[in-house]
Amino acid sequence: EDQVTQSPEALRLQEGESSSLNCSYTVSGLRGLFWYRQDPGKGPEFLFTLYSAGEEKEKERLKATLTKKESFLHITAPKPEDSATYLCAGGSQGNLIFGKGTKLSVKP
Amino acid sequence: GAVVSQHPSRVICKSGTSVKIECRSLDFQATTMFWYRQFPKQSLMLMATSNEGSKATYEQGVEKDKFLINHASLTLSTLTVTSAHPEDSSFYICSASQHGRSGGYTFGSGTRLTVV
Numbered sequence: 001e002d003q004v005t006q007s008p009e010a011l012r013l014q015e016g017e018s019s020s021l022n023c024s025y026t027v028s029g030l031r032g033l034f035w036y037r038q039d040p041g042k043g044p045e046f047l048f049t050l051y052s053a054g055e056e057k058e059k060e061r062l063k064a065t066l067t068k069k070e071s072f073l074h075i076t077a078p079k080p081e082d083s084a085t086y087l088c089a090g091g092s093q094g095n096l097i098f099g100k101g102t103k104l105s106v107k108p
Numbered sequence: 109g110a111v112v113s114q115h116p117s118r119v120i121c122k123s124g125t126s127v128k129i130e131c132r133s134l135d136f137q138a139t140t141m142f143w144y145r146q147f148p149k150q151s152l153m154l155m156a157t158s159n160e161g162s163k164a165t166y167e168q169g170v171e172k173d174k175f176l177i178n179h180a181s182l183t184l185s186t187l188t189v190t191s192a193h194p195e196d197s198s199f200y201i202c203s204a205s206q207h208g209r210s211g212g213y214t215f216g217s218g219t220r221l222t223v224v
Binding site for chain 2: 004034036041042043044045046087089091094095096097098099100101
């Protein structure tokens, strides 16, 4: 069964304290590993798509990496405005299989 | 970039009534649209997939007679929750796909449905 598991469920950081979010996946016929940011009461906002193991993508303080079984979202020197839920999803046969997300809180 | 507009953002309705949610792709033609449901602290659960001009494909356990999906054009899909009950209260999110685009799934802002 296709599955995407994210850890930790919640993460509290001090401003400037770097960390990583994990996404483990077992998705048959994976067609892309997606990262989204979701703010409360809003729809997911696209961050990255990774297609092959070893691929890395960066955007401001965020860097996403991909292996054959996992993806990591690295957050370098986070700011309070980075607080949100980060969702990971595996693309398969035209739709997305989502994890439950990691709720990130960054305190000033 | 691609924008998907979803309306309304919030709706409160009485039990037994029907509610329609609209999802529009504003600057691209969406070959496929998806409807998700999200409960608090849970992941987005795919309800159905629709392609323009054809019937929607519903996920297992989703009642197609209760959640009516219409995708009449390449820029508009609607979800109608019929005879709503309190257990239908949830956050509904649409997504539109434009084949060939990197990160080609764009999400609407979601609709918070409360059935009283």
